[in-house]
Structure formats: structure tokens, C-alpha cells
Amino acid sequence: MRRVYLDHTATTPLDERVLQTMQRAWTENFGNASSIHSYGREAKVLLEESREQIAKSIGAKYDELYFTSGGTEADNHALKGVSFASQKFGKNHVIITAIEHHAVLHTADWLREHGFEVTVLPVDSDALVDPQRVEKAMKPNTCLISVMHANNEVGTIEPIKEIAEIAKSRGVVCHSDSVQTVGKIPVDVKELGVDILALSAHKMYGPKGIGAIYIRKGIRIESIIQGGSQENNRRAGTENVPLAAGFARAVQIAADEREVMTAKYHQQRNVMRKRLFSEFEGLIMNGHQQWALPHIVNVSFDSKRNRVDGDALIVGLDLRGVAVTSGSACSSGSMQASHVLLAMGRDHDTAKATVRFSMGRSTTEEDIDYAVDALHEVVNKMKLAVTA
Ligand SMILES: Cc1ncc(COP(=O)(O)O)c(C=O)c1O
Secondary structure, eight states, rough: OOOOOOBBBTOOOOOOHHHHHHHHHHOOOOOOOOSSSSHHHHHHHHHHHHHHHHHHHHTOGGGGGEEEESSSHHHHHHHHHHHHHHHHHOOOEEEEEETHHHHHHHHHHHHHHHTEEEEEOOTTTTTOHHHHHHHHOOOOOOEEEESSBTTTOOOOOOOOOHHHHHHHHHOOOEEEEEEETTTTBOOHHHHHTTSEEEEEEETTTTTOOOOOEEEEOOOOOOOEEEEETTTGTTTOOOHHHHHHHHHHHHHHHHHHHHHHHHHHHHHHHHHHHHHHHHSEEEEEEEESSBBBBEEEEEEETTTTOOOHHHHHHHHHHTTTTEOOOSSOOOOEEEEEEHHHHHTTOOOOOHHHHHEEEEETTTHHHHHHHHHHHHHHHHHHHHHHHHHO
């Protein structure tokens, strides 16, 4: 059976070239980057070169970028680190949005349980955050605003620059979860005006288990992992140099290939949208038409016009070799309606009847056709089951 992977937003395969870089580092640079001897110094050189390359790619200085275990840790560090550092100065209010990744949402819940005040901002039907709402939500005790750069389910790109300007004018720290944008669209921390940014390697053909946090110089933030003095005392634990080297290589390749890939994704997205909307009835497009990541196509079957079971949709596609996501979280074996789609105003059944296709470097137009054909088969089978 043909297998088509259209879930590149969840994770990407490891690039061969990244693997080669890491293989060399695993064997040649095994030293502990904190050791004084030559093995340690060589590992340290590779670590710092990798840091410099990644920092440069987002317009940051090398001593403003710290390695983490991934995007989740970077988000945790941003929210907990700023909140606890600000609490001492009487600031204990955090603003997030309803469409954030669970790395932010659940961290904000945890902060609430630990005495912090959290405001969750709504979004419009395209998943856009209104900067004016951000302004209105600010209070004298606000210490942090966290808005993702682009949403991982529907691809909408948020007006971070405007939000960061508002935050700056109020002396509030601005964090943006950029896990889905770095490597896909240009990201420059100075241009965006953010104070903190979260990155992850496995969304851009790099290894799993490594990410980074950009922290602008001068930002008051506490560490969340205590131990040795690695990462300039910001993040304790022996650095994983081969993963850092792989991350840097992945960043470099993504930058080199971004223009070509973006053009390809636009073309494939057009082909897919055209087929979906001319061949299926009652489909709703999720995500902003213009301000969105080009490799994501997220559609829902409107519950007022269709009786489509979201779980059966994903399983049916999987049985035909097509790997996609419904955009809903899978917990204890059952699919939940996506908090993002609910926040966008979709009703529960429509939110559940959703498919997110996300293209990658190796995706071909034949893959797109195969996936749409498979969707027809699954939906037709459901219709038969309903009429039987
Ligand atoms: C927007 C966003 N933030 C954070 C994360 C978590 O990143 P990681 O898997 O590196 O912990 C993800 C991963 O799906 C994501 O899409």
C-alpha cells in the first residue's frame, strides 16, 4: 500500500544531511562541553558554533540563545521564568490566547494553581488575535504576554509585531511560541520586537529532543532547571552537542531551501484546496486565507450539512496509508474536539469532523491526489453506513 505522510506539522523526518552532521558529532565530539581538556574544548567549540548559527538565523546574538530539550521546555521556561521573576516586583498577571499549544496553555494553568492571575484572550473565526484586545487586557500587574507566532493546527500567523509594540509600551515582556514558524517563514526577533521566542528542531527536519529559547538581553527571567552552570546558568544539565549541531544544520538547510519550498507549498495548497472545495459539499476552511503558513490545509465537515465522524475519518485515512491529524488532542484513546477550532467558533461536531493535511519537502502532487481520493473513499463509506 502507498504511504503518504501529510503530518509535517506534528513532526518532520530527519534530514539525511542533518543525520550525517550528527553522526560525526556523536563519534568525534563526545566530550563534555564543560570539561577543560581538549575533548571538552572541541565539544564546546561545536556547541558555540551551533548556537551562533541558530541565533544568527533569527537575528539574535549568540549569547541570547539557550538550548532546551524542545519547544515545550522553552515555553515552560518563558512562562514560569518571567512570572516568578516578576512576582517579587508585585507583577503576577499573565496573558495568553485560547489557541496556544498545550505547552503554553497547561503551563498557564499551572501558574494559576500557584497563585498567578491568567487572562486567556479569545480569537476570531480565522484564529486571529486582535492586538486591541491585548491592549485592553493589560493591567498594572501584567508581567507577560504570550502569543504564538503561527498556530500549529490551522496555520494562522498572528500580528506579533503589533502585539510586541503594545507590550513594550507597557513594560510587559512579550513571548512568542515560534515552534511552527522558524525554518518555514522569515523570523527575526528584532523585526518582530519580541523579548522571548521558543524554537524546536524536530519541526524543521532536525532531531527530536532539542529546542532553544531566545531571551533578549536584560529580560528578568528565572531558570526552571537547577544544577550546573551550563548555558550561562540559565539551563542546567550537560549539553547535547550532537543534537545542537544537528539543529544548526537543520536551520541552515531550511534557510537555504525556504524560498523554493514556500513556492511549492503554495502550489500544492492551491491544488488541494481546489479539489477539496469542488468535490466535497459542506466543507469549511480553517485558518486565515492570507496570513497563514503555506503548507497547512485544515478543513472541517460542517455538522449542519454532513454527518461525518472525525475519529473514523482519521482512522479510515490511516487504513489507506494517509497519515493526517484531526487537529484534536488524543487523550485516553478518544479524540477530543480541538480547543483551537472551538475557540474559532466551530461547533463541537464540526470541530471533531476535521482533517489537517500538512505538506513537507518530499510531498508530491500525486500524494495530494492520493490523499484526496482516499478522503472520498472514507467519506463515501460513511455515507453508505448512514443510509444502510
Ligand atoms: C506551536 C507549538 N508549540 C510547542 C510545541 C512543543 O514542541 P516540542 O515538541 O519540541 O516540545 C509544538 C509541538 O507540536 C507546537 O506545535
